[in-house]
Amino acid sequence: MCSYCGCQAITVVGRFMAEHDEIINATGAMVRAAASGDAAEVRETAKVVARLLNPHTHAEEVGLFSVMREQEEFTEHIDVLCGEHSSLDVLLELVANGDLARAPEFEKALRTHIDKEDNGLFPAAAMSLDGPEWDRVDASTPAAEAPVTDGRGHLLRPDQGGGQAPDHGPDHHHDHGHDHEHDHGHDHGHDHGHDHGHDHGTAHTHPHP
Ligand SMILES: [Fe+2]
Numbered sequence: 553m554c555s556y557c558g559c560q561a562i563t564v565v566g567r568f569m570a571e572h573d574e575i576i577n578a579t580g581a582m583v584r585a586a587a588s589g590d591a592a593e594v595r596e597t598a599k600v601v602a603r604l605l606n607p608h609t610h611a612e613e614v615g616l617f618s619v620m621r622e623q624e625e626f627t628e629h630i631d632v633l634c635g636e637h638s639s640l641d642v643l644l645e646l647v648a649n650g651d652l653a654r655a656p657e658f659e660k661a662l663r664t665h666i667d668k669e670d671n672g673l674f675p676a677a678a679m680s681l682d683g684p685e686w687d688r689v690d691a692s693t694p695a696a697e698a699p700v701t702d703g704r705g706h707l708l709r710p711d712q713g714g715g716q717a718p719d720h721g722p723d724h725h726h727d728h729g730h731d732h733e734h735d736h737g738h739d740h741g742h743d744h745g746h747d748h749g750h751d752h753g754t755a756h757t758h759p760h761p
Contacts, residue, residue: 564616564689565674567696571608572666578604579659586647586655594655598648605644607697609637612669615693619685620677633673636665 578601585593613634621630643658681689 564686564693565678568608568612568616568674569670571604571696572670575601575604575608576659576662576666579662582647583655583659586652589652591650591652594650594652595648598644602641602644602648605640607694609640611694611696613637615689616677618692619681619689620673623680626673626676626680629673633665633668636661636668640665 578597582594582597582601585597617630617634620626640658640662643654643661647655647658
């Protein structure tokens with residue numbers, strides 16, 4: 553399947569959902585450490601959560617959220633989600649610094665927030681954004697900092713320098729060069745070598761988890 557027919561869109565969303573699972577798993581370790589009263593272990597596990605959470609929320613905000621925000625019907629909801637990103641950061645910092653009793657509160661807020669994205673915003677994005685908009689999402693989304701799986705053991709991003717769609721074969725030259733600090737607004741110059749003129753309308757209705 554061509555990446556412009558929707559699979560690329562789902563790759564971005566699939567990556568975010570896989571990262572959600574990783575963040576929730578890391579949070580579980582932190583909550584268990586807090587329950588046992590081990591402040592040092594909480595500090596260490598909170599660092600792991602932050603290392604996963606911070607680049608994830610940044611990637612969402614500068615990529616998908618910034619494009620969706622342009623549609624008036626989503627602007628307010630995106631603002632709420634961005635506010636939740638900030639309040640999660642604050643709460644995580646408090647827990648990391650010794651307020652162990654608030655670890656469950658962080659986990660609850662995180663799960664509620666992720667549910668809004670997985671079951672609200674992402675399906676809405678799949679339905680609402682067209683091909684060129686997904687192209688802009690892709691161009692403005694920083695690469696994941698580590699290989700991410702789709703939850704079924706398939707790598708969504710097997711290397712640091714290549715494309716995000718490993719199954720597309722040699723004809724797709726996604727020369728993203730994501731493995732460096734860069735201006736997120738630049739043009740990635742996709743050289744897909746295929747016809748972009750097909751209908752994107754049906755592609756983004758693909759079911760996804
Ligand atoms: Fe998220």
